[in-house]
Amino acid sequence: MRKVAARIVEQLHFEAIEAADGLEALSYCRSAMPDAILLDWSMPTMDGMEFLEKLRAEPNGDHPLVVMCSAETNPERIQFALDRGAAEYIMKPFDGDIIASKFEAVGLI
């Protein structure tokens, strides 16, 4: 799923860097803060919500636009993610049109 998302993002002319979990993503962000993050909720070691909290506490951590991408479709859980700083939310399964639409909605395209 991560590789599919990365390919779609690259087709939208973005440079995509993959991270296997929240820890790896946080380590990358500390070295080079990205403009946007496509963030899964369910990840090993550090899940999406914990990552988002730690990201926002980093210097310049409020810079990336975070688009959540999750199989979670409960409206209250989605609102929970938005309240914690996600700009948009993609419900799995998704396709290229959906990612493009969501990126457009937050002004990335």
Added chain:
Amino acid sequence: MTPNDLAFVAELTRQQAGVIIRADKSFFVETRLGPIARREALESVAELIDRVRSTNDATLTRQIVAATLVQDTSFFRDRATFARLQESVIPTLASRDKAPIRLLSAGCATGQEAYTLAMVALESLAPPRIDIVAIDFSAQALMKAETGVYSHFEVQRGLPIRSLLRHFEQADDHWKTRPDLRQSIRWGEHNLLDDLTPLGEFDIVVCSHVLSAFEPAAAAATLDRLDAVCRDDGFMVFGANESVSPPAAFASTPTPGVWRRSSAFPRVSSAG
């Protein structure tokens, strides 16, 4: 599907809906007509077309024409257009008087455009005072529009997540528009080739991504019919990238596809 059968269907569609079907649309048309053939217990699309040829069955013909019309639509298609309606056009119209703002979604397909209009209007006006009329040729598309139920994929094409949470309820693995959204829209089966004046006058007439598929003469006549139901100083809206221009009474605005009528111009007859 034989070229002869395609030409027959294309001529029906041109006559009844003003829409052009190109010769390379054979696969599309056959795919759309397959369900009708099965419902009629016929072996093939060819048999369906033979039946219409021999019986001139008006109901079946209308179903065939409706099935061949492209129903490609999405929420917030042409995002900049809806931003302008929400931030500028609707507040300006609301400041004139206390009357409800009337909007027409002409060629509304499965309803995403009309619901988007309802969302931006409800979020622009407190208290909400809108009257949206949404019309389409296809009874089947209108049936879906009226239920307000959309798939996981449909609600994720164009609809911001906050709008989804605010205006929709989860219904199993689908999403259903909330009652206040549904109650703000009246749906009607209506052919854009017919007189529109029985629908009344509108402050905003939206006919987006519809007329590009029309043959030029039908598009020009339809623009006059749309003009006839657009109020003085009202707005007409097309697709942002469509090369459709309204009658001379309309002036462009800074937002592509959004035009404003000037009351200085006389109205054309709505006949025809």
